Amino acid sequence: MDLQKLKEKGICSLYGERITVGTSTCGIAAGALKVKESLNAKGVGCLGFCSAEPLVSVQEDGKAPIVYRNVKELEKAEILGWFYPWEFSPLEIDHPELEGHHNLPHLREHPFYRKQVKIVLRNCGVIEPLSIEQYIAMGGYHALQKALEMKPEEIIEEIKKSGLRGRGGAGFPTGMKWEIARKNEGEKFVICNADEGDPGAYMDRSVLEGDPFSVIEGMTIGAYAVGSNKGFIYVRNEYPLAVRTLEEAVKIAKDNGFLGENIMDSDFSFEIHIVKGAGAFVCGEETALIASIEGYPGEPRIRPPYPAEKGLWEKPTVINNVETWANIPVIILKGWKFFASFGTEKSKGTKVFSVVGKVKNTGLIEVPMGISLREIVLEIGEADDVKAVQTGGPTGGCVPVELMDVPVDYERLVELGSVMGSGGLVVIGNDSCMVDVAKYFLEFTKAESCGKCIPCRLGLNEMFGVILRITQGEGSQEDIERLEKLADIVATASLCGLGKTAPNPLLTTLKYFREEYLEHIRGRCPAGVCRALVRYSILPEKCVSCGLCEINCPVGAIKKTDDVFSIDQDLCIKCGSCFKVCKFDAVERI
Amino acid sequence: MRIEVDGTIFDVKKGNLLEILLDLGFEIPHICYHKAVGSYGACRLCIVEIEVNGEWRVVTSCSTDVRGGMKVRTNSKRIEDLRKGIIELLAKYTSSDLVENLASRYGIAVEGERRCILCGLCVNVCSIMGAHAISFEGRGIEKRVSPPFEIETEICRGCLACVNICPTGAIRFDEKGEIVVEKLIVAHHEMLECSICGRFVISKKHAESLGMMEIICDRCKRQIAAREYAKSMKIE
Ligand SMILES: Cc1cc2nc3c(=O)[nH]c(=O)nc-3n(C[C@H](O)[C@H](O)[C@H](O)COP(=O)(O)O)c2cc1C
Numbered sequence A: 001m002d003l004q005k006l007k008e009k010g011i012c013s014l015y016g017e018r019i020t021v022g023t024s025t026c027g028i029a030a031g032a033l034k035v036k037e038s039l040n041a042k043g044v045g046c047l048g049f050c051s052a053e054p055l056v057s058v059q060e061d062g063k064a065p066i067v068y069r070n071v072k073e074l075e076k077a078e079i080l081g082w083f084y085p086w087e088f089s090p091l092e093i094d095h096p097e098l099e100g101h102h103n104l105p106h107l108r109e110h111p112f113y114r115k116q117v118k119i120v121l122r123n124c125g126v127i128e129p130l131s132i133e134q135y136i137a138m139g140g141y142h143a144l145q146k147a148l149e150m151k152p153e154e155i156i157e158e159i160k161k162s163g164l165r166g167r168g169g170a171g172f173p174t175g176m177k178w179e180i181a182r183k184n185e186g187e188k189f190v191i192c193n194a195d196e197g198d199p200g201a202y203m204d205r206s207v208l209e210g211d212p213f214s215v216i217e218g219m220t221i222g223a224y225a226v227g228s229n230k231g232f233i234y235v236r237n238e239y240p241l242a243v244r245t246l247e248e249a250v251k252i253a254k255d256n257g258f259l260g261e262n263i264m265d266s267d268f269s270f271e272i273h274i275v276k277g278a279g280a281f282v283c284g285e286e287t288a289l290i291a292s293i294e295g296y297p298g299e300p301r302i303r304p305p306y307p308a309e310k311g312l313w314e315k316p317t318v319i320n321n322v323e324t325w326a327n328i329p330v331i332i333l334k335g336w337k338f339f340a341s342f343g344t345e346k347s348k349g350t351k352v353f354s355v356v357g358k359v360k361n362t363g364l365i366e367v368p369m370g371i372s373l374r375e376i377v378l379e380i381g382e383a384d385d386v387k388a389v390q391t392g393g394p395t396g397g398c399v400p401v402e403l404m405d406v407p408v409d410y411e412r413l414v415e416l417g418s419v420m421g422s423g424g425l426v427v428i429g430n431d432s433c434m435v436d437v438a439k440y441f442l443e444f445t446k447a448e449s450c451g452k453c454i455p456c457r458l459g460l461n462e463m464f465g466v467i468l469r470i471t472q473g474e475g476s477q478e479d480i481e482r483l484e485k486l487a488d489i490v491a492t493a494s495l496c497g498l499g500k501t502a503p504n505p506l507l508t509t510l511k512y513f514r515e516e517y518l519e520h521i522r523g524r525c526p527a528g529v530c531r532a533l534v535r536y537s538i539l540p541e542k543c544v545s546c547g548l549c550e551i552n553c554p555v556g557a558i559k560k561t562d563d564v565f566s567i568d569q570d571l572c573i574k575c576g577s578c579f580k581v582c583k584f585d586a587v588e589r590i
Numbered sequence B: 001m002r003i004e005v006d007g008t009i010f011d012v013k014k015g016n017l018l019e020i021l022l023d024l025g026f027e028i029p030h031i032c033y034h035k036a037v038g039s040y041g042a043c044r045l046c047i048v049e050i051e052v053n054g055e056w057r058v059v060t061s062c063s064t065d066v067r068g069g070m071k072v073r074t075n076s077k078r079i080e081d082l083r084k085g086i087i088e089l090l091a092k093y094t095s096s097d098l099v100e101n102l103a104s105r106y107g108i109a110v111e112g113e114r115r116c117i118l119c120g121l122c123v124n125v126c127s128i129m130g131a132h133a134i135s136f137e138g139r140g141i142e143k144r145v146s147p148p149f150e151i152e153t154e155i156c157r158g159c160l161a162c163v164n165i166c167p168t169g170a171i172r173f174d175e176k177g178e179i180v181v182e183k184l185i186v187a188h189h190e191m192l193e194c195s196i197c198g199r200f201v202i203s204k205k206h207a208e209s210l211g212m213m214e215i216i217c218d219r220c221k222r223q224i225a226a227r228e229y230a231k232s233m234k235i236e
């Protein structure tokens, strides 16, 4: 194994003439495979800007690549910007001189990229995911080389000082977790949690598909630091491309001496096994995940003991999230000070978010901790109609637009009733009903509750029943008190994090949008979303009898009598078609 | 070591907080904990408050080890409210003597349909017996105890540990040799008779796995023992 030789090969293939297309799952969904074929291009990971996909970069010899957006045919595509392939990476990289395109916009000038800092996503969309040479050319495996010359305790100290906290949701200090495992004796394991069950979140998938070696290198360093020789990557079965990429990457790493016996000619040995997840949201919870690897149903277990003391097969086990692992090589190579220079007092480094919902620019972003939600939503996402932001996935909370100045920070988000979570970020517009939003998330968590403990299994079901009643116009004031009481029981008495956090969407919407709940109880859904509470009618004074609504009503509920149109309320299914098509605002929604 | 419970100081040995509190005479409702099975954490009724860094935190006592100097509250308003809330949920969804009993303390009406409260005791004890004949199927409100694929299983040995441990009577056994959980048949057993009185005593499979030569029921065994004893004492 010769790092230098591999690096030279990587430099050659990275900086020559090259056309690349983002062919992660998101790119493929936008039609990237067809584009890739027609251009005879190389597939790379995702540059993050999903609403601009397919994204194609064209790099002529000696010149920096130019990125085109929404490509169907290259000739007709719009330029997004140009960039140097190394410029997102925080690592110091040997590279040839490339000529920039100073007459064209730079990628960084685009609002979507302006405030991003890429540590985790440093290589995504730049290197070919399975090219270990390109990974090394971008600074890969230099951290492992350095780590193997350090004492395990020194590595742990470095991670501790960096302030890195788990990116899978709870934000536990990674270095402390490693230290606990290090101090325990005997056989140990490391696990990468790649279960990512939050609907709409795909940070981890993107890293696995776009830069699998960063996770593998991180795990190898972690294993060396805690004294483990065996690791597992537990990845969602619904991520076939990620599974295939990982399987290949593990094999390639092994063939090149970065996994297996005597890694990089040291006396450290480490192997990684890929385990496909059982598919339930709760399997991402660490003890459920461990149970699942052991072959038991994915049901959370009592903690303590924590996995770092007694985990997989009762052995000390370090379990970290994909994003957490991908940070490790950068911290080792650049030092803790570099990492800790980003962020707030207690939340260091960067965080990847998948920004979806009512924004112009949807996609995956990596921002320094401490940036405000407002900057993310309005500047990066370029949203123009925001009512609230939901952070933290299905068990996170809704932050109203007035409080969007809150910085991205574990503790500050909790103060508002939300959580950092794994990084799902949904922008909610004014056309959404907050009661309906809470109902949606409760429906999800009640279905995903593993059913083991009473508060979560029965309490969430009860809560869903009550909120359903409210959205159907049958709620009462007591129902709100009942919801609050149930939420307290579920949040306090449940066994695992799912139950403990599942009431968050309800509690935050009740806190910040209580008036909307009260309106429902009075029989009105202000956003016009809850169908049982919506009524469409035609204002005769505005109606010009054009008949457009009649043509568009799917059930024939609109009839003409005495030259004016009216809606038969018994037939109306409240689809809102008439409301949308009327050009004279003659259809009223109440 | 010393701990403080509801304001009183006690001298206690190392161990499981729930067991220690019960030994000290505190009334802590608990369903899913069993000495032989250990803590499972499903019923959440054994909650107490303990003081951590000056704050009272709600924990399940069955999964907590005592530490010297620990301060515990077993019947604060917070705990009582939460417990009552959990029992209300149980009473709405299940019904059994056990739940009746718990609910009556709070004046709650029991109106549930199913008996099983998913305490897991049966599943866990079956696994300790090494049989793994029953497990949980489904999630959330659909979760239930079931033999593999919900069909009668051959793996069950008929040891009846599940029937004996079930606190609600949701898992039953009848004279025909059928083990049933709620309405689902777990297994059907051929039963062997007592060679003396002729009553059915044990499943054939279980007798075989125990290597029993002669099938005698407990009652007859006792009678024999008494007779032997009398003979040895020469009481005729
Ligand atoms: C219901 C539930 C689902 C979870 N899902 C995930 C997940 O998909 N991925 C993940 O990394 N962590 C997930 N977690 C958090 C894990 O339990 C655990 O905290 C994490 O893997 C630890 O790694 P970290 O310290 O690097 O964040 C979940 C937790 C809960 C309660």
Ligand code: SF4
Pocket (backbone or CB within 6 Å): A282, A299, A300, A448, A449, A450, A451, A452, A453, A454, A456, A457, A494, A495, A496, A497, A498, A499, A500
């Ligand atoms: S809190 Fe919910 S998901 Fe977690 S163990 Fe209890 S029932 Fe299962």
Ligand code: SF4
Pocket (backbone or CB within 6 Å): B115, B116, B117, B118, B119, B120, B121, B122, B123, B145, B162, B165, B166, B167, B168, B169, B170, B171, B181
């Ligand atoms: S059948 Fe009985 S022992 Fe088994 S889970 Fe249900 S209540 Fe508990």
Ligand code: FES
Pocket (backbone or CB within 6 Å): B029, B030, B031, B032, B033, B039, B040, B041, B042, B043, B044, B045, B046, B047, B060, B061, B062, B063
């Ligand atoms: S006895 Fe402690 S959770 Fe059931």
